[in-house]
Amino acid sequence: MQVMTTLPQEDLNAVPAAARAAERDGFDMIATMENRYEPFMPLAVSAISTDRIQLGTAVAIAFPRSPMVVANTAWDLQNASKGRFVLGLGPQIKPHNEKRFSTPWSAPAPRLREYVKALRAIWRSWELGGALKFAGDFYTFTLMTPNFVPASTHQPPVPITIAAVGPHTLKLAGEVCDGVRLHPFCTRAYIEDVAMPRIETGLAMSGKPRQEFQITGGGFIATGATDAEVETVAEWVRYRVAFYGSTPSYWPVFEHHGLGDLGRKLNAMTKQGQWEQIAGVITDDVLRLFAAIGRYDELADLVAGRFGGCTDMVYASTSSDIQPKIPPEVLQDIQRISTPFKGFKAAWS
Numbered sequence: 001m002q003v004m005t006t007l008p009q010e011d012l013n014a015v016p017a018a019a020r021a022a023e024r025d026g027f028d029m030i031a032t033m034e035n036r037y038e039p040f041m042p043l044a045v046s047a048i049s050t051d052r053i054q055l056g057t058a059v060a061i062a063f064p065r066s067p068m069v070v071a072n073t074a075w076d077l078q079n080a081s082k083g084r085f086v087l088g089l090g091p092q093i094k095p096h097n098e099k100r101f102s103t104p105w106s107a108p109a110p111r112l113r114e115y116v117k118a119l120r121a122i123w124r125s126w127e128l129g130g131a132l133k134f135a136g137d138f139y140t141f142t143l144m145t146p147n148f149v150p151a152s153t154h155q156p157p158v159p160i161t162i163a164a165v166g167p168h169t170l171k172l173a174g175e176v177c178d179g180v181r182l183h184p185f186c187t188r189a190y191i192e193d194v195a196m197p198r199i200e201t202g203l204a205m206s207g208k209p210r211q212e213f214q215i216t217g218g219g220f221i222a223t224g225a226t227d228a229e230v231e232t233v234a235e236w237v238r239y240r241v242a243f244y245g246s247t248p249s250y251w252p253v254f255e256h257h258g259l260g261d262l263g264r265k266l267n268a269m270t271k272q273g274q275w276e277q278i279a280g281v282i283t284d285d286v287l288r289l290f291a292a293i294g295r296y297d298e299l300a301d302l303v304a305g306r307f308g309g310c311t312d313m314v315y316a317s318t319s320s321d322i323q324p325k326i327p328p329e330v331l332q333d334i335q336r337i338s339t340p341f342k343g344f345k346a347a348w349s
Contacts, residue, residue, distance in 0.1 A: 001303070001337040002028035002313035004058070004216065009037035009320040012045055018323065019046035023053040026331045028313065029086070031058035033320060040073050047081035055081055058181055058216070058315075059090035059163045063111065064101040067118040067139055072150070075123065079153040086344075088181050089115070090163035093249050106138070109168040114138045116160050116176045127152055127348055156346040161214065165250060167198050174202020178344050179214035182311070184318045185244035186218040187289045190253050191310045211342040216313040219306060220291035223299050223316075223324065230295055233322070235279070237291050240318070242278035246270045257289060296326060300333035312341035 005027045008014045022030045030046055030053055032039040043055045055077065060070070070087070077085040091097075091108035098105050114136040125132040125144055132144035161179035164170045165186075173180035180199060182191065195218070203213060220241075222234040244250045246266035254263040262281065269278050292299070292306040307314050314334070316324045 001334055001339050003316050003331055003334055004029040004031050004313055006317040006320045007032055007042045009042050015042045015045040016049040019049045023050045026328045029054040029056050031056045033058055034061050043077055054084045056086035057088040059088040061092045062089040062115055063097055064103045067115050071119050071122040074158045075150055078155050078158050083155040086159045088161045109172050111138050113172055113176055159344040170195050170198035171202040174199040175205045181216045182218035184217055184220045185250050190256050191218050210340045212345050214312045214341045217315050218311050222291050222293040225296055234293050238282045238287050239279040241290050242266055242282050296330050299330055303334050304337050308337055312339040
């Protein structure tokens with residue numbers, strides 16, 4: 001099992017040291033998120049500051065960016081990192097698209113399908129030659145003169161993963177992507193009963209073997225060297241569960257556990273401005289549905305029990321504000337947990 005950690009995104013000057021430390025400690029990937037800060041620039045700094053560790057967005061918001069813009073950015077990151085970049089995309093919810101990014105909204109799954117196919121068409125045109133001819137319902141790319149074709153990276157194709165919670169995007173991930181980034185607002189039962197059947201349906205449609213498809217995330221980890229440190233992180237996770245649980249888009253996870261009323265209560269509290277009180281309605285039992293919680297010396301067994309057999313890569317951190325200090329020997333114990341994923345497809349098709 002692989003382990004991902006996050007980069008500090010508030011200051012690019014802090015990124016080189018953080019990236020090298022994550023590589024030295026033995027993390028498999030360093031990732032950025034699109035919350036308060038731009039997700040690609042820290043990875044560019046990391047690409048030229050490290051040698052082995054994978055780099056990824058977890059995730060970048062797709063629809064405010066043209067696929068052509070993302071194609072160029074990913075191409076440059078793949079070249080700078082010598083093939084270590086993994087693109088993670090997410091649709092975000094309607095209010096954020098319309099009111100935060102001023103981006104027109106449409107059903108996310110059909111648009112994401114086209115987005116992924118457009119990226120691959122652009123990259124194939126650049127790497128293998130031939131005219132760029134992509135025409136869909138949302139995106140059309142038919143102009144690519146030699147002046148705008150970047151030099152070949154001689155690297156494998158950039159793997160594309162998407163964030164998925166609902167059944168349509170879960171199926172889409174298996175059908176057209178190289179992996180899925182499950183939201184941390186997720187339980188083991190939801191992965192087993194809902195996510196995996198949908199992903200497997202998509203994989204069957206595409207013919208992609210499970211060994212070339214990576215499942216990432218699907219829960220939180222709250223850990224530390226002492227019980228007090230664990231408790232501090234667990235309380236941060238408790239608030240995140242309440243925060244995500246207040247949003248209707250994530251209620252299918254609550255509903256799967258008969259907790260629909262909890263989601264509606266949280267939603268009502270946020271509409272009343274009770275943001276400081278929402279964590280208080282998340283009980284310990286609910287919290288443990290969403291997280292593996294324990295000290296470093298307990299962590300490998302807890303991760304195996306919470307994520308084993310479901311997830312290929314876990315998030316050691318789901319925030320750029322939290323930089324976990326998991327000891328290298330504990331990381332190695334987690335990495336010994338067997339997973340189906342063996343590696344992304346390396347050949348151009």
